[in-house]
Amino acid sequence: MTRTQHTGPQAAAEGTKTSTRESPATGVGGQSDLGRRLVARREALGLSREDLARLCGVDGNYIGYLEEHAASPSIGTLVRIADALGVTVDDLTGASSGHVQGRSSERRDASLETLDTAECLRLLGTHGIGRIAVFTVEGPAVFPVNYLVTGDTIAFRTAAEAVIASATETEVAFEIDRIDDVTAEGWSVLAVGELEATTDEEQRNLSALARSRPWAGGPRTLWMKLDPVRLTGRRVVHR
Numbered sequence: 001m002t003r004t005q006h007t008g009p010q011a012a013a014e015g016t017k018t019s020t021r022e023s024p025a026t027g028v029g030g031q032s033d034l035g036r037r038l039v040a041r042r043e044a045l046g047l048s049r050e051d052l053a054r055l056c057g058v059d060g061n062y063i064g065y066l067e068e069h070a071a072s073p074s075i076g077t078l079v080r081i082a083d084a085l086g087v088t089v090d091d092l093t094g095a096s097s098g099h100v101q102g103r104s105s106e107r108r109d110a111s112l113e114t115l116d117t118a119e120c121l122r123l124l125g126t127h128g129i130g131r132i133a134v135f136t137v138e139g140p141a142v143f144p145v146n147y148l149v150t151g152d153t154i155a156f157r158t159a160a161e162a163v164i165a166s167a168t169e170t171e172v173a174f175e176i177d178r179i180d181d182v183t184a185e186g187w188s189v190l191a192v193g194e195l196e197a198t199t200d201e202e203q204r205n206l207s208a209l210a211r212s213r214p215w216a217g218g219p220r221t222l223w224m225k226l227d228p229v230r231l232t233g234r235r236v237v238h239r
Contacts, residue, residue, distance in 0.1 A: 031067070031068055031069070031070075032069070032070040032071070033093075033094050034066065034070075034071070034092065034093055034094070035066055035067040035068060035069070035070075035071075037091070037092055037093075037094065038063075038066055038067050038081070038085075038092065039067050041085045041086075041087060041092070042063075042067075042085065043126070043127075043211065044125045044126060044127060044128055045085065045086070045125065046125070046126060049063040049064050049067070052081070052084055052085070055084035056077075056080035056081045056083070056084040057080060058077065058080070058081075063081075066081075075089070078092060078093070086178075087178075088180055109238045109239045110184065110236055110237070110238055110239075111236075111237055111238075111239055112234055112235070112236060112237075113234065113235045113236075113237050114232075114233070114234060115187065115189070115232070115233030115234060115235055117231055119233060120189045120191075120231050120232065120233040121149075121152070121231070123176070123178075123187060123189050123233065124149050124154070124176065124189060124191075125149065126148060126149055126211075127146070127147060127148040127149065127210075127211050128146075128147060128176060129144055129145070129146060129147070129176070130144070130145060130147045130154075130156075130174055130175060130176040131143065131144055131145070131174070131175045131176070132145050132156070132164060132172060132173075132174050132195075132226075133172060133173040133174070133175070134163065134164060134167035134170065134172050134195070135167065135170060136163055136166070136167075141163060143163070143164055145157075145158070145164075146212065146213075147174070148206070148209055148210060148211065150205075150206070150209060152227060152228065153225050153226070153227050154174055154191060154225065154226045154227075154228070155198070155206050155223055155224065155225045155226070156223070156224060157206075157210075157213075157220045157221060157222060157223055157224075158220055158222050158224060159219055159220050159221075159222060160221075160222045162220075162222075164195075164224065165222055165224065167195050168195055168196065168197050168224070169194060169195070169196065170194065170195060171192065171193070171194055171195075172192070172193070172194070172195045172226065173190060173191070173192050174190070174191040174192075174226055174228075175188060175189065175190050175191075176188070176189050177189070184236070184238075185235075185236050185237065185238065186235070186236050187233060187234065187235040187236070188233060188234055189231070189232070189233040190230075190231070190232050190233065191226060191228035191230070191231050192228060192229060192230040192231075193226050193227055193228045193229045193230070194226070194227075194229075195224055195225075195226055196224065196225050196226070196227070197222075197224065197225075198223040198224065198225055202223065202225070203221075203222075203223045206223045206225075207223070
């Protein structure tokens with residue numbers, strides 16, 4: 001029987017202790033966990049502060065304040081911002097970070113919708129956290145990675161001696177998803193192709209594009225890339 005390795009997260013979230021209160025612990029410069037999550041999701045969607053403000057009906061300066069300072073917005077404001085960002089309030093505040101997903105009951109009106117390539121690329125966004133699946137001598141293994149997208153290429157950093165690096169020139173799968181336990185809805189995107197090394201010039205360009213360093217820390221400076229030959233996605237919707 002083939003043994004599947006399931007690794008722990010390549011890194012923990014930016015704050016190792018997440019508060020469910022509306023006034024989470026502050027970080028450098030007074031930015032809160034809420035602020036960091038807000039910035040990360042907004043930038044992943046390619047939205048400016050003004051764009052987000054228009055979507056949720058608040059002032060752009062207030063979005064900036066929430067991102068840069070510890071604040072206690074009303075639940076109504078949190079709901080509007082979360083809706084505009086396509087996440088739940090628990091996702092935004094960090095209340096869902098320690099919960100196992102998928103425990104909600106199914107809905108009788110649920111159906112599975114196939115996503116086209118354009119929608120898959122939109123959901124991949126510009127960067128985020130995904131899972132790379134590779135074959136090893138001990139069997140298949142899955143690793144979370146910080147990724148970025150440039151054109152149609154998915155790229156991420158790892159260590160030269162890491163298991164992922166040894167999978168160069170083999171077929172791999174890359175997956176991202178989002179689940180909403182409250183509505184029992186969600187989506188997933190799967191990219192399949194050959195994992196490739198990068199040239200020195202590509203490494204410099206990718207490093208310049210990177211929004212952050214790998215959460216796992218350490219000397220993870222080797223950029224790997226995947227140009228999908230197959231990109232598919234599915235979404236659970238309610239009719």
